[in-house]
Amino acid sequence: MKKVIVLLGIILLGYAFKEFSPFEKKLIANFTAQIRELQQEKVYLHTDKSVYTVGDKLWFRAYQVHAAAMFPMVFSHYIYVDLIDRRDSVIQRVKVVGRDSCFFGQIEIPKDLQQGDYSLRAFTYYMQNAGEDYFFKKKIRVINPKDSRVWTDVTYTKNRTNNYTATIRLSDGQGEPYSRTSVTYIAGVKKDQYSVKPARTDKDGKFEVKIDTTMKTIEVEFQDGQPFPFKRYIYIPSQLKDFDVQFFPEGGNLLSGNFQQVAFKAIGADGRAVEATGDVYQDSIVIATVRTRHDGMGKFRLPVNSGKKFYAVMKTEDGVEKRFELPEVSETGWGLSIIRKDSILSYRVLKGEQATLPEELYTVIHCRGIVVGMNRVNGLQKGSVNLNILPEGISHIVLLDAAGNVYSQRLFFVKRNQRPELKITTNKPTYIARELVEMEIDFEDAYKGMLDGSFSISVTDDQKVVQDSLEDNILSNLLLTSDLKGYIDNPAYYFNDTIPEVEDNLDLVMMTHGWTRFDVSKLAKGEFDDFKYPLEVGQVISGRVNNFWGKKSKGANIVLLSNYGLCRMVETDEEGNFLIDGLAFHDSTSFLVQALNAKGRRGVTVRVDQDEFLPPHYTLPNTLEAKKKEDDFYKKFGQDYYYENGEKVYVLDEVLVSRKKQKKSYSFYDHLAHYQLDSTRIAEYSMMPIELIIQQLPGVTFEKDDEGNDCFKHFGRTLYVLVNDFEETIDQVRLIPAGALRNISMLDQMQGRTFFGDRGANGVLIISAEPGWTPKDLGRPNILPFKIMGYQIPDAFYVPKYEIDSVRRDNRYDERSTIYWKPVVKISKDAPAKLSFYTADTYGKYSVIVEGITSRGVICRKRVPLILK
Numbered sequence: 088m089k090k091v092i093v094l095l096g097i098i099l100l101g102y103a104f105k106e107f108s109p110f111e112k113k114l115i116a117n118f119t120a121q122i123r124e125l126q127q128e129k130v131y132l133h134t135d136k137s138v139y140t141v142g143d144k145l146w147f148r149a150y151q152v153h154a155a156a157m158f159p160m161v162f163s164h165y166i167y168v169d170l171i172d173r174r175d176s177v178i179q180r181v182k183v184v185g186r187d188s189c190f191f192g193q194i195e196i197p198k199d200l201q202q203g204d205y206s207l208r209a210f211t212y213y214m215q216n217a218g219e220d221y222f223f224k225k226k227i228r229v230i231n232p233k234d235s236r237v238w239t240d241v242t243y244t245k246n247r248t249n250n251y252t253a254t255i256r257l258s259d260g261q262g263e264p265y266s267r268t269s270v271t272y273i274a275g276v277k278k279d280q281y282s283v284k285p286a287r288t289d290k291d292g293k294f295e296v297k298i299d300t301t302m303k304t305i306e307v308e309f310q311d312g313q314p315f316p317f318k319r320y321i322y323i324p325s326q327l328k329d330f331d332v333q334f335f336p337e338g339g340n341l342l343s344g345n346f347q348q349v350a351f352k353a354i355g356a357d358g359r360a361v362e363a364t365g366d367v368y369q370d371s372i373v374i375a376t377v378r379t380r381h382d383g384m385g386k387f388r389l390p391v392n393s394g395k396k397f398y399a400v401m402k403t404e405d406g407v408e409k410r411f412e413l414p415e416v417s418e419t420g421w422g423l424s425i426i427r428k429d430s431i432l433s434y435r436v437l438k439g440e441q442a443t444l445p446e447e448l449y450t451v452i453h454c455r456g457i458v459v460g461m462n463r464v465n466g467l468q469k470g471s472v473n474l475n476i477l478p479e480g481i482s483h484i485v486l487l488d489a490a491g492n493v494y495s496q497r498l499f500f501v502k503r504n505q506r507p508e509l510k511i512t513t514n515k516p517t518y519i520a521r522e523l524v525e526m527e528i529d530f531e532d533a534y535k536g537m538l539d540g541s542f543s544i545s546v547t548d549d550q551k552v553v554q555d556s557l558e559d560n561i562l563s564n565l566l567l568t569s570d571l572k573g574y575i576d577n578p579a580y581y582f583n584d585t586i587p588e589v590e591d592n593l594d595l596v597m598m599t600h601g602w603t604r605f606d607v608s609k610l611a612k613g614e615f616d617d618f619k620y621p622l623e624v625g626q627v628i629s630g631r632v633n634n635f636w637g638k639k640s641k642g643a644n645i646v647l648l649s650n651y652g653l654c655r656m657v658e659t660d661e662e663g664n665f666l667i668d669g670l671a672f673h674d675s676t677s678f679l680v681q682a683l684n685a686k687g688r689r690g691v692t693v694r695v696d697q698d699e700f701l702p703p704h705y706t707l708p709n710t711l712e713a714k715k716k717e718d719d720f721y722k723k724f725g726q727d728y729y730y731e732n733g734e735k736v737y738v739l740d741e742v743l744v745s746r747k748k749q750k751k752s753y754s755f756y757d758h759l760a761h762y763q764l765d766s767t768r769i770a771e772y773s774m775m776p777i778e779l780i781i782q783q784l785p786g787v788t789f790e791k792d793d794e795g796n797d798c799f800k801h802f803g804r805t806l807y808v809l810v811n812d813f814e815e816t817i818d819q820v821r822l823i824p825a826g827a828l829r830n831i832s833m834l835d836q837m838q839g840r841t842f843f844g845d846r847g848a849n850g851v852l853i854i855s856a857e858p859g860w861t862p863k864d865l866g867r868p869n870i871l872p873f874k875i876m877g878y879q880i881p882d883a884f885y886v887p888k889y890e891i892d893s894v895r896r897d898n899r900y901d902e903r904s905t906i907y908w909k910p911v912v913k914i915s916k917d918a919p920a921k922l923s924f925y926t927a928d929t930y931g932k933y934s935v936i937v938e939g940i941t942s943r944g945v946i947c948r949k950r951v952p953l954i955l956k
Contacts, residue, residue, distance in 0.1 A: 110447060110489040110611075111461055117610045118458050125615070126162040126622055127154035127456065130223050131564050132209045133938045135545040135908040136552040138228045138724065142198045145170070145227065146884060148543035148910040149183065149190035149209055150940060152565060155455040157478065158944040159188065159541070163211035163623050165878060166190045170227065171206045171703040173322045174304065176785050178205065182674065184878040189541060191910035192881045201320060202231035204717055206705050212623040215701050216616065220572045225559065226707050230724065235260045237317050239307065240718070246297075253296045253305060255321065257288055264292025269310035275302035278835055279759055285310065298323060324714040325357035332363065332401050332411045335598050336389075338422030338486075338495040341414050343393040344440040348424065349413070350386040350598035353379055353401065359708050360384070360576055365401035367413070382576045384595040391416055393440055419443070421494040423450070423486050432499060433471045434484055436464055447489035454482040454501070455570065456605050477501045480566040481597070483605070491611030498597040500567070504585045507534040509542075509937055509949040517954045520928045521889040521901070524953070528912060528937060529919030542912040542939030546924070546953060549932045551724070551904035554950075556583060561938040561948050571600045574706065620699070626670040628875060630695040632663050632682045637692075639663030642685035645693075650677045674877040677774060682869045692818060692868040694797075697778055697789060698876055702802075753830045753855035754812055756842065760832035760853070773825045776873040780825060781852065784833055804849035807839060811856055822868060823856055830855040884908045889925045901928040912937070930955045 107115070121127075128151060135146040147168060153160040170179040178200065183192040194207075209223040240256040257265040268288045274296050277283070286294040296305055305321040330353055337348040353363040360383025367375040369392065377399070379385045389397065397413035422437040436450065444466060452460035452472055460472050464486070479501055486495040507530055514525040530538050557577035559568055566582075568575045581593045609615075628647060632640040643659040647667055659665045659682075682693035707713075757763065762784045772780045778789045781799060792798045792805050797817045799806045808815055810823070832853045839847025886907065889895045907924040914920045926933075933953040940946055 108447065108463070108489075111449070113613070114449075114451065114461070114611050115458055117613055118453065118456055121605075121610060121615070122155050122456050126213060128152075128162055128211055128214050129154045129157075129221075129565060129569050130166055130209045130211060130214065131561050131569075132168065132207065132223050132225060133543045133545070133561065133936075134207070134225065134227075135905045136547045137226065137555075137558070138230065138552050138904070139196050140904075141196050141200050141202075141229060141231045141233075143196045144882065145194040145196060145207075146545075146905070146908045146910070147192060147194070147209075148938075150561070150565075150938075151185075151190065151211070152940060152944070154569075155457055156944060157455075157480070157565060157940075157946070159940050159942065161185050161188050163213050164625065165623050166209060166211055167700070168192070168194060168207065168209045169703060170194055170196075171208060171705055172201075173203070173205075173705045174320070174785055175703050175705055177703050180876075181879045182876050183881070186881075187911075189911050191543070192879045196229055200229055200231060202229060202234035202721060203322070204228055204707065206703075206707055208703065212620050212698070213618070215620040216618040219701050219704060221569060223564065223569070224706065228720065230721065234319075236315075237265070237319065238262075238722070239319055239321055241321060243298075249300045251298050251300075253298050253321075253323070254293055255296060255305070255307065256291065256293045257307075258292050264288070264290070265314075266290045266292055268292070268314070270294065271308050271310050272296055273306040274298050275304065276835075277306075277762075278837060300325075322714075325355065328403070328405050328407050329356045330354065330361050330363065330401075330403050330407060330409070332365075332399065332409075333599070334399070334411070334413045336414060336422070337424050337598065338437065338497055340420040340422050340439075340495065341389070341391050341397070341416045342420050342422050342437050342439040342442075343391055343416050343418050345391050345422075345437050347389055347391055347422070347437070348386055349389050350384065350595055351377070351379075351399075352385075352599040353383045353403070355403075357708065359574065359713075361403050363401045363403045365399050367397060367399045369395050369397055381592040381595060384592070384599055386595060386598065389413075393418060421448075421486055423484055423495045423497045425484065425497055425499060427474075427499070430474045431471050432474055433469065434497075435470075436468045436486065437495075438467065445488040448494070449487060449489075451485045451487065451607065452482060453485075453605070453607075454478045454480060474501050479503050479506075481570050483607070485607045487607065487611060491608050493608045496607070498600070500593050500597055502566075502582070502585075502590070502593070507531065507538055507941070507945050507947065509947050511935060511937065511949055511951045513953070517956050518926050520926060520930065520955065521887075521895055522926050523890070523923055524907075524926060525921070525923045526935075527919045527921050529914060536916050538941045538943065538945065539914055539916045540939055540941035540945070540947070542914065542920070542937050542947065543910045544907070544912050544922070544935065544937045545905060546907040546933055546935050548902075548904045548906070548927070548929055549934055550929065551902075552934070553720070553724070554934050561940075562946050565946055567596075571596075573600055574708070575600075625668055626672060626877070627666055627668040628670065628678070628680075628695060629664065629666040630680070630693060632659050632665065632684075632694075633692050634684060635690045640682075640684055640691050643691055644683045644685070644687065646681045648679045648681075653678075672877045673880050675774075676877050677872065677874050679870065679872050681871075689869045693871050694818075694821065695776075695871060695873050695875070697776070699790070702786075702788060754809075754832065754853050756812075756834060756838075756851070756853055757830060757832050757855070759834060759838055763830065763832040766829055769825065769828050769831065774874050775825065776875075777821060777823050777825065777828070779874070780828070781831055781854075784831065784852075787833070787852075799852050801833065801850045804836075806833070806850050806852040807843060807847045808852045808854070810854045812853070815854075818868070820854065821871070823854065824872065827856045828854070829857065881910075886924050903927050906933065912939070926953075926955055 131150045133148045139145055149166045151161055164185050166183050168181050169177050172178055179194050181192055183190045205227045207225045207227045238258045242254045244252045265288055270286050271283050273282050288294050302323055307319050309317045332351055332353045335350045353361050355361045362379045364378040366373045375387045377385055377387045399411050402408040418439045418441040420439045425434045448464040450462050454477050462470055482499055484497050487493045510529050510531050512527050557580045559578045562582045563578035568578050632643040634640045640663045641661055645657045645665045647655045655667050657665050657667055680693055682691050684691050786802045788800050790800050834851040836850050839851040906927045912920045935951050935953050937949045
């Protein structure tokens with residue numbers, strides 16, 4: 088934090104000899120308080136690669152930096168990493184703790200995970216206050232060799248508005264069709280037993296499914312598991328060819344009497360960029376012909392005449408043509424315009440023809456909340472700023488008055504064309520199989536001995552891991568995408584070259600994406616957000632105790648025990664709440680809490696708080712074009728083998744002797760269930776408290792209702808709860824041990840209303856426990872076994888030791904895609920980092936990627952080849 092204070096001091100020193108108005112003093116004080124008092128966090132994840140096979144470990148290093156100053160800084164002591172599928176479900180979640188200010192760990196890719204694209208997201212508990220838009224996100228591809236037995240090729244034909252036919256072709260790994268094969272499918276979400284429909288493929292392995300644009304998935308299975316068990320979710324890409332074009336006058340307003348720059352962005356029905364051309368009209372006269380020039384973005388100059396209306400007629404490459412209105416012309420508004428020349432950025436204050444000057448009007452320039460310029464406006468004014476004094480990244484110029492009202496704003500990007508580079512040297516230019524690589528990592532000679540920092544390194548096989556030079560990396564993420572809402576296509580493109588065209592296209596991003604991390608108007612007024620999610624600097628366990636009548640139990644005695652010998656005792660406060668801090672527990676820890684009232688009696692009920700997380704959303708592109716690229720990738724890189732205990736196992740056609748599994752129904756309503764967790768699935772979560780088990784149902788969360796009571800919700804709607812077909816309270820549900828659970832299912836809104844009227848209108852949660860078991864008969868509500876998420880103990884990355892004869896002579900073929908991963912590589916001012924590892928058996932080109940941040944906040948990334956021949 089001292090580094091940030093020093094940086095603020097340096098910036099403010101430039102104003103030391105300037106006399107401030109009361110408003111300027113207040114605004115600088117509020118900006119400074121925002122930086123100093125409210126923790127500004129960013130998280131970036133370096134993974135060993137972006138393509139995995141089921142059963143692999145996804146290795147990662149998380150970097151936590153101060154969001155404003157970009158120095159490595161640990162506010163939150165824990166980082167969460169989620170693997171999310173396209174149904175917005177968390178497949179895996181891990182919690183990693185800082186170790187010597189470094190965060191690293193691994194995620195196990197489940198062996199039964201369906202082949203396809205997934206999203207990786209990383210965040211701190213505190214970052215949830217800013218919203219999911221500022222979480223780190225990355226696309227991860229997962230190859231499942233068993234899925235290569237059935238390929239699903241889908242084409243879509245439009246029938247009428249919002250209605251399509253999906254023609255699905257099922258074929259084997261050699262392209263031979265599954266002819267005359269019986270299948271079942273569910274188009275969209277399962278609503279009742281009639282949602283499951285039968286079909287039969289034709290001689291070409293094809294069958295048809297009617298869909299509409301509200302559907303996201305088609306679930307396909309071989310009927311009765313013949314010729315073998317097979318189930319696949321087909322994710323329906325956006326089919327609509329509709330599009331929208333938004334126009335962004337520079338500074339935000341079209342001002343009469345000015346010749347203004349206007350940017351625009353064309354997006355499809357799925358929210359992704361599309362290319363378009365068109366004409367801009369003043370009344371009925373064409374005054375500009377425009378076209379998108381990069382990722383759906385473009386710009387043009389417009390003479391803004393008073394009393395005129397402007398519109399554009401645009402056409403996409405698919406031939407769809409639409410009319411779009413430009414913003415209304417303002418006669419009284421104010422605006423900003425900027426011009427960049429070399430290292431100087433000049434700005435000009437614009438106004439409409441009838442605009443009147445407010446009593447106090449100011450221009451403020453800040454970079455991520457650090458104020459670097461402020462001037463009083465006395466009419467039309469020009470100003471400039473030396474870009475060399477600005478930090479790298481997004482900066483913001485704002486025109487506002489003394490009341491905090493914003494009149495205009497403009498983003499611009501400061502990029503350093505030269506920055507300290509890493510230097511990676513090896514002991515040989517090329518290597519053979521199973522040979523020792525000795526590597527040294529340092530800064531280039533001009534910076535050697537001046538910088539130090541912490542980095543991570545991965546070495547992967549280019550034949551198995553596709554390297555995309557345009558995907559988000561540590562530079563583009565920390566400096567660009569982490570500060571903007573919305574999806575940025577190919578963000579690394581803006582950092583791969585320094586030619587004027589790239590700079591111009593980057594400015595288009597600035598003009599067409601909104602700044603949301605800092606609300607200058609609220610800061611000027613001294614309004615700060617209330618935060619729901621606290622800063623997580625340690626592990627705590629909290630809860631509350633109620634007495635027999637459900638009232639708060641003051642002074643109750645709490646005893647906390649764990650399966651690793653922990654024993655802590657506390658008392659509840661005036662409100663019946665307790666909090667136990669100073670804990671450190673990993674993810675295999677189980678707890679038992681016992682509560683006795685102030686007189687040492689059992690007549691109380693104890694509850695334990697669980698962590699609350701923002702629901703996941705899969706936000707990566709799902710267009711026809713993206714789906715085609717995805718299919719092409721898996722056909723090229725999909726494989727028919729996997730590794731188990733180091734042995735290569737091939738997936739072959741097999742003959743199965745099987746019988747149809749009878750679906751058990753414990754409740755009258757189970758056969759109608761929208762979602763279901765059977766006893767096998769429940770057993771996988773046996774160490775979890777029942778609240779977490781139930782949340783394995785897609786879309787189900789454990790929250791507070793409007794009256795502050797605990798409840799289960801499905802996508803924000805409070806569920807009606809039954810236990811063994813009878814209504815039950817949440818307090819009693821909590822007392823059901825996992826071992827007594829038989830089945831958990833859920834009815835949707837339509838079914839809930841049909842059977843239970845208004846009580847079930849939001850959906851019904853149906854819990855089936857052992858016959859005859861009721862929570863009330865336990866008589867021990869003061870004792871609660873539970874599990875809360877602990878931190879992960881990271882595994883060590885395995886590197887074969889080929890210097891040992893028995894290992895070197897092992898005839899098993901070593902074709903690892905990641906041959907080396909080290910999450911913590913430290914370079915000091917006195918010495919470079921030195922490391923060594925052995926090559927694999929696959930000859931060809933490998934990529935060595937090093938990412939990290941120096942102690943001074945310099946972001947570094949280096950990729951060099953490693954050749955085996």
